[in-house]
Amino acid sequence: MSSTRDIDNLIEMMAKLPGLGPRSARRAVLHLIRKRALLLTPLADAMQTVAVTARECLNCGNVGTSDICDICSSEKRANSELCVVEDVADLWAMERAGVFKGRYHVLGGTLSALDAIGPDELRIPRLIDRVQTENINEVILALNATIDGQTTAHYIADQLDGQVKLTSLAQGVPIGGELDYLDDGTITAALRARKAL
Numbered sequence: 001m002s003s004t005r006d007i008d009n010l011i012e013m014m015a016k017l018p019g020l021g022p023r024s025a026r027r028a029v030l031h032l033i034r035k036r037a038l039l040l041t042p043l044a045d046a047m048q049t050v051a052v053t054a055r056e057c058l059n060c061g062n063v064g065t066s067d068i069c070d071i072c073s074s075e076k077r078a079n080s081e082l083c084v085v086e087d088v089a090d091l092w093a094m095e096r097a098g099v100f101k102g103r104y105h106v107l108g109g110t111l112s113a114l115d116a117i118g119p120d121e122l123r124i125p126r127l128i129d130r131v132q133t134e135n136i137n138e139v140i141l142a143l144n145a146t147i148d149g150q151t152t153a154h155y156i157a158d159q160l161d162g163q164v165k166l167t168s169l170a171q172g173v174p175i176g177g178e179l180d181y182l183d184d185g186t187i188t189a190a191l192r193a194r195k196a197l
Helices: 005-015 022-034 036-053 088-097 124-133 147-160 184-192
Strands: 081-085 103-106 138-141 165-168
Touching: 005 022, 022 036, 081 088, 081 124, 088 103, 103 124, 124 147, 138 147, 147 165
Parallel strands: 081 103, 081 138, 138 165
Antiparallel strands: none
16 A cells, blocks of 8 residues: 555645646645645645535525625625626636626536537526516626637527627727737727727
8 A cells, every 4th residue: 555645646636626737736735745834734724614615606606605695795786787707717807807896697608519508507597587587787798709608698698689788898909919919810809899099
């Protein structure tokens, strides 16, 4: 029996995380072991706590520690604006920007015929219900500019047509971007979304 079995198991588990392969996981685990009191023990405690307390918001699909997340329960958020995102990471990115002051709806992915993901596998029925019952004036479709993202956006737009104002995020040249480094699709989208100076 190997004397490093538990450590090897930890390395294997860490290697399954996004952005970490076996070598990076090995380096991370060795660092954690060297800094056991400062990092490893507090990390293990925090992971145990999150494993017990983390849950999806019943209203929007965000992740928090209560049945209704802080965003949905906040009285300071604009109740009439609903930003639809693919997953929680997108919601957190929007919150980091600090610009949007409305509420969110996390779909949990995008429609994909190849992966057999239809509207019922996502939170699209819940979205339609929210628009009809929560006095929403505008739905902002903040979905990724992929084929599946755009297919999902068109499907949602068809389902909500005439019920609410529908908008989407602008697409095009990023701030600091140089045309020479952009793909054709981004340049096309930027040209079509041009505005007057």
